[in-house]
Amino acid sequence: xxxxxxxxxxxxxxxxxSCEEPLETGDLYCGACGFDLSAAPEPAAAEDxxxxxxxxxxxxxxxxxxxxxxxxxWPEAPDISTDTSHPGELRGTDSSxxxxxxEVRFDxxxxxxxxxxxxxxxxxxxxxxxxxxxxxxxCVACRTGTVDQDGYCEHCGHAQPRERDHMERELDAVAAxxxxxxxxxxxxxxxxxxxxxxxxxxxxxxxIVCDGVSSATRPDEASAAASQAANESLLASLPRGTHPxxxxxxxxxxxxxxxxxxxxxxxHAREHxxxxxxxxxxxxxxxxxxxxxxxxxxxxxxxxxxxVPEDRTSPAARLTEDDSWAAQMVAAGLMNExxxxxxxxxxxxxxxxxxxxxxxxxxxxxxxxxxxxxxVVCTDGLWNYAEGxxxxxxVVPADAAERPLHCAQVLVGHALDGGGHDNVxxxxxxxxxxxxxxxxx
Amino acid sequence: MAxxxxxxVPQFSVDVYQNEYLPEGGREVNAIVTVTSTGGGTVGGTAVxxxxxxxxxxxxxxIMVDCSGSMDYxxxxxxxxxxxxxxxxxxxxxxxxFAIIGGTHVAKEVYPGGGQLAVADATTRDQxxxxxxxxxxxxxxxxxxxxKLADRLLASADVSIRHGILLTDGRNEHxxxxxxxxxxxxxxxxxxxxxxxxxxxxEVKEVTAIASALLGTADIVADPAGLAAxxxxxxEAAMGxxxxxxxxxxxxxxxTEIKFVKxxxxxxxxxxxxxxxxGPRAGxxxxxxxxxxxxxxxxxxxxPNADLGQEMLAARVSLVVPQGDGSVQTLSQGLVRAVxxxxxxxxxxxNPQVAHYTGQAELAQVIQQxxxxxxxxxxxxxxxxxxxxxxLAAASGxxxxxxxxxxxxxxxxxxxxxxRLKAKVEDADEMTLETRSTKTVRVKK
Numbered sequence: 001x002x003x004x005x006x007x008x009x010x011x012x013x014x015x016x017x018s019c020e021e022p023l024e025t026g027d028l029y030c031g032a033c034g035f036d037l038s039a040a041p042e043p044a045a046a047e048d049x050x051x052x053x054x055x056x057x058x059x060x061x062x063x064x065x066x067x068x069x070x071x072x073x074w075p076e077a078p079d080i081s082t083d084t085s086h087p088g089e090l091r092g093t094d095s096s097x098x099x100x101x102x103e104v105r106f107d108x109x110x111x112x113x114x115x116x117x118x119x120x121x122x123x124x125x126x127x128x129x130x131x132x133x134x135x136x137x138x139c140v141a142c143r144t145g146t147v148d149q150d151g152y153c154e155h156c157g158h159a160q161p162r163e164r165d166h167m168e169r170e171l172d173a174v175a176a177x178x179x180x181x182x183x184x185x186x187x188x189x190x191x192x193x194x195x196x197x198x199x200x201x202x203x204x205x206x207x208i209v210c211d212g213v214s215s216a217t218r219p220d221e222a223s224a225a226a227s228q229a230a231n232e233s234l235l236a237s238l239p240r241g242t243h244p245x246x247x248x249x250x251x252x253x254x255x256x257x258x259x260x261x262x263x264x265x266x267x268h269a270r271e272h273x274x275x276x277x278x279x280x281x282x283x284x285x286x287x288x289x290x291x292x293x294x295x296x297x298x299x300x301x302x303x304x305x306x307x308v309p310e311d312r313t314s315p316a317a318r319l320t321e322d323d324s325w326a327a328q329m330v331a332a333g334l335m336n337e338x339x340x341x342x343x344x345x346x347x348x349x350x351x352x353x354x355x356x357x358x359x360x361x362x363x364x365x366x367x368x369x370x371x372x373x374x375x376v377v378c379t380d381g382l383w384n385y386a387e388g389x390x391x392x393x394x395v396v397p398a399d400a401a402e403r404p405l406h407c408a409q410v411l412v413g414h415a416l417d418g419g420g421h422d423n424v425x426x427x428x429x430x431x432x433x434x435x436x437x438x439x440x441x
Numbered sequence: 442m443a444x445x446x447x448x449x450v451p452q453f454s455v456d457v458y459q460n461e462y463l464p465e466g467g468r469e470v471n472a473i474v475t476v477t478s479t480g481g482g483t484v485g486g487t488a489v490x491x492x493x494x495x496x497x498x499x500x501x502x503x504i505m506v507d508c509s510g511s512m513d514y515x516x517x518x519x520x521x522x523x524x525x526x527x528x529x530x531x532x533x534x535x536x537x538x539f540a541i542i543g544g545t546h547v548a549k550e551v552y553p554g555g556g557q558l559a560v561a562d563a564t565t566r567d568q569x570x571x572x573x574x575x576x577x578x579x580x581x582x583x584x585x586x587x588x589k590l591a592d593r594l595l596a597s598a599d600v601s602i603r604h605g606i607l608l609t610d611g612r613n614e615h616x617x618x619x620x621x622x623x624x625x626x627x628x629x630x631x632x633x634x635x636x637x638x639x640x641x642x643x644e645v646k647e648v649t650a651i652a653s654a655l656l657g658t659a660d661i662v663a664d665p666a667g668l669a670a671x672x673x674x675x676x677e678a679a680m681g682x683x684x685x686x687x688x689x690x691x692x693x694x695x696x697t698e699i700k701f702v703k704x705x706x707x708x709x710x711x712x713x714x715x716x717x718x719x720g721p722r723a724g725x726x727x728x729x730x731x732x733x734x735x736x737x738x739x740x741x742x743x744x745p746n747a748d749l750g751q752e753m754l755a756a757r758v759s760l761v762v763p764q765g766d767g768s769v770q771t772l773s774q775g776l777v778r779a780v781x782x783x784x785x786x787x788x789x790x791x792n793p794q795v796a797h798y799t800g801q802a803e804l805a806q807v808i809q810q811x812x813x814x815x816x817x818x819x820x821x822x823x824x825x826x827x828x829x830x831x832x833l834a835a836a837s838g839x840x841x842x843x844x845x846x847x848x849x850x851x852x853x854x855x856x857x858x859x860x861r862l863k864a865k866v867e868d869a870d871e872m873t874l875e876t877r878s879t880k881t882v883r884v885k886k
Contacts, residue, residue, distance in 0.1 A: 142695070145694075145695075150754070150776060152694075152753065152754035152776075153694065153753075153754075154694075155695050156694045156695050156696065156745075156753070157693070157694025157695075157697065157744070157753040157754040157755065158694075158747070158751070158752075158753045158754075159751070159753055159754070159778075180750075181750070182749070182750055183749055183750050183782070183783055184750060185750055185751075185752045185780045185782070
């Protein structure tokens, strides 16, 4: 999958961080040990930590416990045609507004039957057209064998990096990075970033991030379908002049429909294995739109949006409220944040996209920031390692607005440094006050 | 060789059941591979299709009947053998090539003779039954000669399915075990053969070894009166076969060691040592001929260690059938994988299919060991082994084996495997248990 990393050249290293083997220009993996070089933190990351930590810490006292998603002191966004939920106002309820039922889903594998192992029928398998001719690809692990059409080395048997193991994308005013992490065997996160224009010609920037629910069937397909559907919905509605918050609401509905339709997809029905527990594909979604001086966020599940101002003396903030057990416990006043997040059920999510979800009510919010900054849209694979807004701000490089891709790489690197226990996906959107200046990077 | 353009090659499917998750440092990968073949014809059903499609049957069958002197003690044995062979001849599909061999210390062509095979139709079936009436008992037993004659006759027909049915009532006394072994080696892979022992004066290990080497079934017919039904059933199974010489091909990556490969359903059959190399890091294990049926295989491989989060292909399992030009056709394949994880719940769970067949293989082993110990006079050892067998049979729902065990031991508590050896055991019961010890049941749904 030679096309999978467009920008690794920007992160040259002289030797492998794992085994110290000297590297050659353009290496994606270490030739000796197979280490994924893109997974290595870039040298700049380390330098970024101290510079920002000072500001962030002084502003917030550095304690995550003091940092619920407090209201951000921004002017109300005018002309909002839909109901607006503000961070901090959201009650701990299920997505239909009722009391919690107590039933939750866990975003970790339930057991060995987590995903299907169906062997392809050689008579029906059509090699994907994009597969290069055999013999052109060498195994990244042993550098000896060629790769078969199932994606395994014909010599040592090692699974080859899949396209989704590490993905990067950069546009003028938004960038995103997604990585498999260090402990999971595949990437179940997905993202979509795009830029379009409002009817008045001013730019609009879109970022969508989805986290597949591992305990469901085919979470990777769910996240891919949701992010794509939401992105397409926004690209269609924003140029028509739909209010960005309404557009975000509609996009989440469209994403939900896309995930729901996966459950009925007969092409994927695996009826041959009665032992495997099947449940509907599911994922979280979080998105952000910057358009016309507004910052709009929308979400279902526990993926988050953070606001990190360019001037680090002003506080950073979390703009979303998780659909999670812990968040609801805190919101209901049953536990304080520290207790709730220490509980093993903390990360069980209470809202998701999927055919088996409760009645879907997308959360959306609009803000009109009065200063420049960056918007960080991420899955829990990142925020597990930078939970509080101040902690997140401390990891965001000072030049994030100028180099959003670099910022996203640094943030993914931070999660991998922390252990990379989950898939990590980050989208970074610079916000500038000048209406035409969003593309200043 | 086989020409599959004219025959109904069944559709093969391969399903792999395994827990692919390994803990850090874990190296052993176990998988149950279920191979199912369903008829390639458009008409459903097994026997129905065989007669309904009207295509020329592409098979040859040789029936080997023991005519040694002992077959006259009691005389019903020879009569029942004749009747059973006649019933089998009646079951032959029109157009199938066949021959009947009378076996003593030498092999004689009973029908049609002259080194030929007859082609089944109303006339030849009548002639065959006439010839059977003249069959009489007298002489010794040299099974290797029967097998070699069957091989010569079956090879004379240009067909894809070649099958033998062998009936004996006594020990292979008139040739050395090496002669029989040599005959089996010469015939292996050339035709498949079911073997039956009638009465109780034959050697279980000889009969099961013939069936094992020639990829057929082995059983006891303790009461000669049951022969006709058994022969009919065997011949029906043979008529249902649609593709021969199928091999289980196992590809494993560099650094991987194959611990074992065995068939675990419908019977336990060790295949590890029967590998023939088939290209780089690949080997073929013989499975014989297939009709509409399903078999399970247990594959155990040891892979090199890898880091958490890594995934590798531990083995690629495919079903292949040789083509006339020396190449092979791949009928179906499945992947056995290894994924290293720090999720203890995932890596410590045992796949139910693997657990079940591990138990079934142990069941077959402890029955054989228990009966050996009993014959050797080691009553404590026999009690322990057969007790364990009772426990395994009960836990896995293998009721047929449990019933056979209950004829050899008094069961006090099946759950704990507490048993007492019976003081008096019928020879037939003990031989039945030994012969059928390898029969397994599938996982309870």
